[in-house]
Amino acid sequence: MDTRTQPIREILLTGTSDDIRAALVAEHPADIAKALKTLGAHDAWASLKLVPVEQQAEIFGYLDNDFRTLLATVMARGALAAIVMEMNADDRADLYKQLSEDQRKALMPGLAQAEREDIRRLASYEEDTAGAIMTSDYAALSPELSATRALTVLRREAPDKETIYRTYVIDSDRILLGSVRLQDLITAPAHAKVADIMETNTHAVRVDDDIENAVRKIAHYDVVALPVVDEAGRLVGIITHDDAFDVMQAEATDDFHRVGTVTGLEASVGSASIPMLYRARIVWLMVLVFGNIFSGAGIAHFEDTIAAHLALMFFLPILIASGGNAGSQSATLMVRALATGEIGMSDWGRVLGRELVVAILLGLSMACAIAVIGVVRGGPEIALVIALSMILIVIVGSLIGMLLPFILSRFNMDPATASTPLVTSIADATGVLIYFSIARTILEMP
Amino acid sequence: MDTRTQPIREILLTGTSDDIRAALVAEHPADIAKALKTLGAHDAWASLKLVPVEQQAEIFGYLDNDFRTLLATVMARGALAAIVMEMNADDRADLYKQLSEDQRKALMPGLAQAEREDIRRLASYEEDTAGAIMTSDYAALSPELSATRALTVLRREAPDKETIYRTYVIDSDRILLGSVRLQDLITAPAHAKVADIMETNTHAVRVDDDIENAVRKIAHYDVVALPVVDEAGRLVGIITHDDAFDVMQAEATDDFHRVGTVTGLEASVGSASIPMLYRARIVWLMVLVFGNIFSGAGIAHFEDTIAAHLALMFFLPILIASGGNAGSQSATLMVRALATGEIGMSDWGRVLGRELVVAILLGLSMACAIAVIGVVRGGPEIALVIALSMILIVIVGSLIGMLLPFILSRFNMDPATASTPLVTSIADATGVLIYFSIARTILEMP
Numbered sequence A, B: 001m002d003t004r005t006q007p008i009r010e011i012l013l014t015g016t017s018d019d020i021r022a023a024l025v026a027e028h029p030a031d032i033a034k035a036l037k038t039l040g041a042h043d044a045w046a047s048l049k050l051v052p053v054e055q056q057a058e059i060f061g062y063l064d065n066d067f068r069t070l071l072a073t074v075m076a077r078g079a080l081a082a083i084v085m086e087m088n089a090d091d092r093a094d095l096y097k098q099l100s101e102d103q104r105k106a107l108m109p110g111l112a113q114a115e116r117e118d119i120r121r122l123a124s125y126e127e128d129t130a131g132a133i134m135t136s137d138y139a140a141l142s143p144e145l146s147a148t149r150a151l152t153v154l155r156r157e158a159p160d161k162e163t164i165y166r167t168y169v170i171d172s173d174r175i176l177l178g179s180v181r182l183q184d185l186i187t188a189p190a191h192a193k194v195a196d197i198m199e200t201n202t203h204a205v206r207v208d209d210d211i212e213n214a215v216r217k218i219a220h221y222d223v224v225a226l227p228v229v230d231e232a233g234r235l236v237g238i239i240t241h242d243d244a245f246d247v248m249q250a251e252a253t254d255d256f257h258r259v260g261t262v263t264g265l266e267a268s269v270g271s272a273s274i275p276m277l278y279r280a281r282i283v284w285l286m287v288l289v290f291g292n293i294f295s296g297a298g299i300a301h302f303e304d305t306i307a308a309h310l311a312l313m314f315f316l317p318i319l320i321a322s323g324g325n326a327g328s329q330s331a332t333l334m335v336r337a338l339a340t341g342e343i344g345m346s347d348w349g350r351v352l353g354r355e356l357v358v359a360i361l362l363g364l365s366m367a368c369a370i371a372v373i374g375v376v377r378g379g380p381e382i383a384l385v386i387a388l389s390m391i392l393i394v395i396v397g398s399l400i401g402m403l404l405p406f407i408l409s410r411f412n413m414d415p416a417t418a419s420t421p422l423v424t425s426i427a428d429a430t431g432v433l434i435y436f437s438i439a440r441t442i443l444e445m446p
Helices: A005-014 A017-026 A029-036 A041-048 A053-060 A065-074 A077-086 A089-098 A101-110 A113-123 A147-160 A182-187 A211-221 A241-259 A274-301 A303-308 A312-339 A345-410 A420-443 B005-014 B017-026 B029-036 B041-048 B053-062 B065-074 B077-086 B089-098 B101-110 B113-123 B147-160 B182-187 B211-221 B241-259 B274-301 B303-308 B312-340 B345-378 B380-410 B420-443
Strands: A138-141 A163-170 A176-181 A225-229 A235-240 B138-141 B163-170 B176-181 B225-229 B235-240
Touching: A005 A017, A005 A029, A005 A041, A017 A041, A017 A053, A029 A041, A029 A053, A029 B211, A041 A065, A053 A077, A065 A089, A077 A101, A089 A113, A138 A147, A138 A235, A147 A163, A147 A182, A147 B182, A163 A182, A163 A225, A163 A235, A163 B182, A176 A182, A176 A225, A182 B147, A182 B163, A182 B182, A211 A225, A211 A235, A211 A241, A211 B029, A211 B241, A235 A241, A241 A312, A241 B211, A241 B241, A241 B312, A274 A303, A274 A420, A274 B312, A274 B345, A303 A312, A303 A420, A312 A345, A312 A420, A312 B241, A312 B274, A312 B312, A312 B420, A345 A420, A345 B274, A420 B312, A420 B420, B005 B017, B005 B029, B005 B041, B017 B041, B017 B053, B029 B041, B029 B053, B041 B065, B053 B077, B065 B089, B077 B101, B089 B113, B138 B147, B138 B235, B147 B163, B147 B182, B163 B182, B163 B225, B163 B235, B176 B182, B176 B225, B211 B225, B211 B235, B211 B241, B235 B241, B241 B312, B274 B303, B274 B420, B303 B312, B303 B420, B312 B345, B312 B380, B312 B420, B345 B380, B380 B420
Parallel strands: A138 A163, B138 B163
Antiparallel strands: A163 A176, A225 A235, B163 B176, B225 B235
């Protein structure tokens, strides 16, 4: 708990109504939201209902969707409807998506017709599409307006819009023509037309576009918001920079977890329940157990060679781990580069060539290091076996690690499924085969 | 290369001067920058010098710092100085930091006194502090101004500022009093004072604050910019949301690489040279080779037990990998949660308790699975050995993986140094000891 959350929490739990009201006005809604989340839903709502509904909605905007849903269960239906009317369109739709059928039925009659339709529309877009995080609270202008008139329109509409820093220019069919920065509107001559001030190279995403694509565009063009259009080019919503930021954080966490074979953990690790943590981990651990049976079978296959040269066992962990480690490095580099869009599927050939050169250099360096230990511990023959094995194992491990993310991506699977433990398991089994094959060939030569 | 980059690149390489000029005007500077980066420095500058300096500076703003530095080496010193004068203050300082002593000496006399001082000041802040990414191109207002007068000031200053969407209110000593949104200024009554419209709960970061802290605040408060103050509370700069976005992307990539034991890779993997890639990987691979000697030594220590029960070897990869895999999962969860600030150092006790419960459940589940294979392959005694070993190895592996990031963090090291391969190596060596100790105890009972 950080330094700002603790004092607010104290006041919410032990203060008088007046103390709480004062704190809720003085503190930033983001900090209040963070403190509320540390309370139970009942205590949180008891505090929240002391302030006017506009402020309740503002604080609601900073809560995560799980906690909002939890709060919704303890609030009177009228109170919930009042907040929902004041909420941003995108937050509102996210909340609606998480409510139970009964809760939805209780909520909807309390809303105005326009809000009901808006919620239904926004909630209808598929997860992980641009439509799912866009908001309908955008400001739009006609190209014929003068700068002065446009400012008057914006002045009137500002309170209901997520941002008026960038406004979208649309024709009478709502086709997106361009965008205009508030900055340029207020510095333009009073009679200049919006059409003359607007930027026409405004990039939009399609409503069914991948969410990651939309987020990357916001980062690429450094904009505060990105317009979303339908298949006909009509403006249907905007994605704001702060929502893009949150999505990017969540995607990075998800990829991070995935390469560590933690999957499907919806809540944060600080608040996830024990069953949630168990479920997020057990599947891959089991899969990997069975993956490692191949390594065991490999060893069993070479039992005679091992029995004859027990000294080989000393080097087994070093050799197979090195292949796994080199492979993990390659996979890590590829997974992240594919996720950030820094390299694309078509780059695999070029990347493969460089990977091969790097892997040969790494293999040679490590073979030199291990050969010294090999001579000391097992004599020159053993040293030769482990040096050759090391070179081959590092090269093969690196190539597995590099190619696996591309192959997964090719078959429309998340490249991050090429997790470090998966690459390690595959490289381990390959390493066992390489090592003992070379050992048998060299040590059992007649 | 994406679909937008290729056609621009074609024009830049094969078009006439007029074609190039037309393309540089029509396309978004972010897309032009991306296409320029695929050319050599000479070709890129040959295109870039066809457009006016204001536009050169705008495109420069979207290039990464490495490519800017490369371009600087092929430009005439007058041309570079002209662009630098037009660049944003923070980009300018970043470029300056990367120039050689000779290049700096050539550049500085071409700049105005104010720019020289600004560059020196911004370049003086330590890396990874808020000062290092802030810009001095912010707009500030006095609290006594009326809304109308404030808008006039902003209208005049807008072209030189990075953002006027949020303006900072300072007193005559430049002490930060609050901030005001452009949105609120244009909707306020004409004679309202800035002091009455401004928000006073504006959160700032200190100039020497950690950069990650600043980025987290921008995400937490959902703002377009965050003010930066010195030790006396005086406003010295702002950090904009787009720069925060880039920093967060870079930090996430860095952490991602670090858990895969790729360290210090400054360039992107698509453009890094072979020596850079080699250097980023070899150190950890070598460290881990020596780490795995412990596993080898453990196996050598139990050589008699192994020779007597060669069937044990079949299960060795499965058992030690499971400890490493469970540990990787725990480390992954902790590293990311610590990086996003979702859990703090003080949470370790609470997290440890839950980790222990989850680890026991995971260990029991995996013991059941492996015991079946144990009975089939080695008989009931072997099955008992491997089931007991599995439970203990998964628990110990999980705890190592969970605690290591906290321990590293405690000693001021990056928690992400608790990489998957490091955790795996430690868990491997521990697993060998646990497995063969249990095996010897049970199988060699008199």
